Amino acid sequence: MAQSKGTVVLAYSGGLDTSCILVWLKEQGYDVVAYLANIGQKEDFEAARKKALALGAKKVYIEDVSREFVEQFIWPAVQANALYEDRYLLGTALARPCIARRLVEIAQREGAQHVAHGATGKGNDQVRFELSCYALCPKIKKHGIPVPVTPKTPWSMDENLMHISYEAGILENPKNQAPPGLYTKTCDPANSPDTPDVLEIQFERGVPVKVTNTGDGATRSSALELFVYLNDIAGKHGVGRIDIVENRFVGMKSRGIYETPAGTILYHAHLDIEAFTMDREVRKIKQGLSLKFSELVYNGFWHSPECEFLRECIGHSQEPVEGTVRLSVFKGHVYILGRESPRSLYNEELVSMNVQGDYEPADATGFININSLRLKEYHRLQSKVTVKQDE
Amino acid sequence: MAQSKGTVVLAYSGGLDTSCILVWLKEQGYDVVAYLANIGQKEDFEAARKKALALGAKKVYIEDVSREFVEQFIWPAVQANALYEDRYLLGTALARPCIARRLVEIAQREGAQHVAHGATGKGNDQVRFELSCYALCPKIKVVAPWRLPEFYQCFPGRRELMDYAKKHGIPVPVTPKTPWSMDENLMHISYEAGILENPKNQAPPGLYTKTCDPANSPDTPDVLEIQFERGVPVKVTNTGDGATRSSALELFVYLNDIAGKHGVGRIDIVENRFVGMKSRGIYETPAGTILYHAHLDIEAFTMDREVRKIKQGLSLKFSELVYNGFWHSPECEFLRECIGHSQEPVEGTVRLSVFKGHVYILGRESPRSLYNEELVSMNVQGDYEPADATGFININSLRLKEYHRLQSKVTVKQDE
Numbered sequence: 168m169a170q171s172k173g174t175v176v177l178a179y180s181g182g183l184d185t186s187c188i189l190v191w192l193k194e195q196g197y198d199v200v201a202y203l204a205n206i207g208q209k210e211d212f213e214a215a216r217k218k219a220l221a222l223g224a225k226k227v228y229i230e231d232v233s234r235e236f237v238e239q240f241i242w243p244a245v246q247a248n249a250l251y252e253d254r255y256l257l258g259t260a261l262a263r264p265c266i267a268r269r270l271v272e273i274a275q276r277e278g279a280q281h282v283a284h285g286a287t288g289k290g291n292d293q294v295r296f297e298l299s300c301y302a303l304c305p306k307i308k309k310h311g312i313p314v315p316v317t318p319k320t321p322w323s324m325d326e327n328l329m330h331i332s333y334e335a336g337i338l339e340n341p342k343n344q345a346p347p348g349l350y351t352k353t354c355d356p357a358n359s360p361d362t363p364d365v366l367e368i369q370f371e372r373g374v375p376v377k378v379t380n381t382g383d384g385a386t387r388s389s390a391l392e393l394f395v396y397l398n399d400i401a402g403k404h405g406v407g408r409i410d411i412v413e414n415r416f417v418g419m420k421s422r423g424i425y426e427t428p429a430g431t432i433l434y435h436a437h438l439d440i441e442a443f444t445m446d447r448e449v450r451k452i453k454q455g456l457s458l459k460f461s462e463l464v465y466n467g468f469w470h471s472p473e474c475e476f477l478r479e480c481i482g483h484s485q486e487p488v489e490g491t492v493r494l495s496v497f498k499g500h501v502y503i504l505g506r507e508s509p510r511s512l513y514n515e516e517l518v519s520m521n522v523q524g525d526y527e528p529a530d531a532t533g534f535i536n537i538n539s540l541r542l543k544e545y546h547r548l549q550s551k552v553t554v555k556q557d558e
Numbered sequence: 559m560a561q562s563k564g565t566v567v568l569a570y571s572g573g574l575d576t577s578c579i580l581v582w583l584k585e586q587g588y589d590v591v592a593y594l595a596n597i598g599q600k601e602d603f604e605a606a607r608k609k610a611l612a613l614g615a616k617k618v619y620i621e622d623v624s625r626e627f628v629e630q631f632i633w634p635a636v637q638a639n640a641l642y643e644d645r646y647l648l649g650t651a652l653a654r655p656c657i658a659r660r661l662v663e664i665a666q667r668e669g670a671q672h673v674a675h676g677a678t679g680k681g682n683d684q685v686r687f688e689l690s691c692y693a694l695c696p697k698i699k700v701v702a703p704w705r706l707p708e709f710y711q712c713f714p715g716r717r718e719l720m721d722y723a724k725k726h727g728i729p730v731p732v733t734p735k736t737p738w739s740m741d742e743n744l745m746h747i748s749y750e751a752g753i754l755e756n757p758k759n760q761a762p763p764g765l766y767t768k769t770c771d772p773a774n775s776p777d778t779p780d781v782l783e784i785q786f787e788r789g790v791p792v793k794v795t796n797t798g799d800g801a802t803r804s805s806a807l808e809l810f811v812y813l814n815d816i817a818g819k820h821g822v823g824r825i826d827i828v829e830n831r832f833v834g835m836k837s838r839g840i841y842e843t844p845a846g847t848i849l850y851h852a853h854l855d856i857e858a859f860t861m862d863r864e865v866r867k868i869k870q871g872l873s874l875k876f877s878e879l880v881y882n883g884f885w886h887s888p889e890c891e892f893l894r895e896c897i898g899h900s901q902e903p904v905e906g907t908v909r910l911s912v913f914k915g916h917v918y919i920l921g922r923e924s925p926r927s928l929y930n931e932e933l934v935s936m937n938v939q940g941d942y943e944p945a946d947a948t949g950f951i952n953i954n955s956l957r958l959k960e961y962h963r964l965q966s967k968v969t970v971k972q973d974e
Contacts (some may be wrong), residue, residue, distance in 0.1 A: 248644065252870075254858075288947050289936070297951045298954060302955065303957035305958075305963060338935070342923040343921055344920035344921045356913060357779075410918070411858065412858050413857070418863075419930055420929040442836075443757065443836070447836075450830070454643075458870070462867070472961050478849065493758075496914060498775070498916070498918045499916040499918075502824065506757055506828070507758045515757075517937065518678070518680065518831075518835045518837045519751075520739065520755075521715065521750040521752075526680060531833060532705055535685055536693075538685070539688065541887075546694070547696060548698050
């Protein structure tokens, strides 16, 4: 046998692609350490461990990163109301930096100079994995895999605790709708329960800290448990399905179908408690930052100075975002029912039509007049220009 | 009688408030011209005309502005994916500049120096009406009774309005008023004030009037195809029964019917008013909700990625301007131009399903799409070189590596 090329840590999924890659890397002369991240996907992890060892992995790491995925990646996205191109809740994009961080740690622990992954050459994930790896460990070497990718029939899936994505194969025709049997994480709203679940979600610093089901009194208080619970409830009612065409970072448009159950509930709940507690102008600025944050996450720049900076800023904006939102989950939709907060800027007396409160209507006259001054001047000039033109 | 103060054109709604205001303006010495805009609300317009005349209006204008509301106000909002604070589709905010434009035209036609409205002193609508009026006719004088102590101190509550109405022969509504306030037009209905002022309480039963309760909506969806040109809908087809609509107003009304039938478009929010306080509002925006999702989809399919990013930022600003009442302003006109320009390639057809309160995009096609099936396909290489991705990633990571290098250097220095 040729001299070993050193150790490579392979981000192993247990599937056909990365199993082929594992064997191919061995053939190339590497010692292969397989790393399978448990990030909430449905997987038989022990069977995968055995498979990797049987295929010749020197060592297999199975790392449960679910809790840190929720607390360190999903929670900041909730705080940001993170949404890419107005629709995509970033389920895969948030997972990559979490997986990659552990990948690099293992490489360092094993003294490996190489990492490898099974992401395709046309996708976002190769960029997300590698930018994370290089940001955390500049000297790491990526091993490129010129192995033809197995055909995606009828489509390709990526799953984690937050979502499942469906792409490629027959979905590549953007005109065709999702075939029957595609969805796996949520119930078809046509068959979902005929009575809603009404939940109360309590927030502190912009992240959920407790979920209560007002129907049966069930509660969850830890991040991971409450997220899993929200996935169950949302899934049961068919919440979180989208079918979109998006712009990839590598330049082309691609069609994807996603199920993001808990993330969809939290998106709506957080929007509500934030609107209730946050100053209007802070919200405006923060909204712009969140837009940028979402793009950075999508493109793979989680581990970057600018994204860290945005997380700091956004996190800072969330200090007053506390309170409880009551909502209903029914037939694919989330309905906000009401909200309360000890930190709310909502002032019932001030807004009331029944009492004047600490408000002087005459002030509105001045406010309107000052705001209209500029518009009047503009009109004055427009008329002057028009008169001149008529001369 | 005191000398006439001149003519005032009152934005008349037919309701109790503006009926009292009509009479009050007369008492103050104005000649009152009543202008009732038909902007798609449910109203008995001829009864309102008779009522205004009976109350002493010198003249009554009933202007059907529905078509221009759709084509000149709602369509630009659709092009913009206009949304205030991520949730509100701007139904009332879009109507005010439409109503105000006609109000000013009538004032000019009547030689009136004054206009009046019944918007309250704590709300957005007073600002929206008046900024529009001043922008279109700087010399106009506005009478806003709800900001005049000599008016509002007489009417601390609805009871006083009712008493005044009875005293002056104003027909009072027989049915008791809802414990909240409503504003309705073709695009939406809003519910605010009254018992809704407590943000903790959910919408009481019987509140919603424009959409069916999703719990009772049909058990089979309607599947529609919406065809867009230049970012606005030009045709709606129901794939189930083959019904089609091709004119702006008709297709918008049809979408309202379909969406309403399936309970689509309900939101319950707290929003930030332009005058500064937060307020709780409930809205039903049926057709607008369908069009929001459909347009997002056809736009993503046809628009360049970076143009979309820029346009998205402009749309955010546009939505704030509309919400605050700056429709008729140089900056808003500028944004409409820019946004309109971005929509040139946004054409094609979106297929969607409407079911139990939700809109589902099923698929889309376009002769102008930037989507390239061969380029993205996992089954063929297409005009793509995977090695390029390596270079792309390496260049993008250079800056991150440098940052890490410095971080390590700083850390090492700190450890020394």
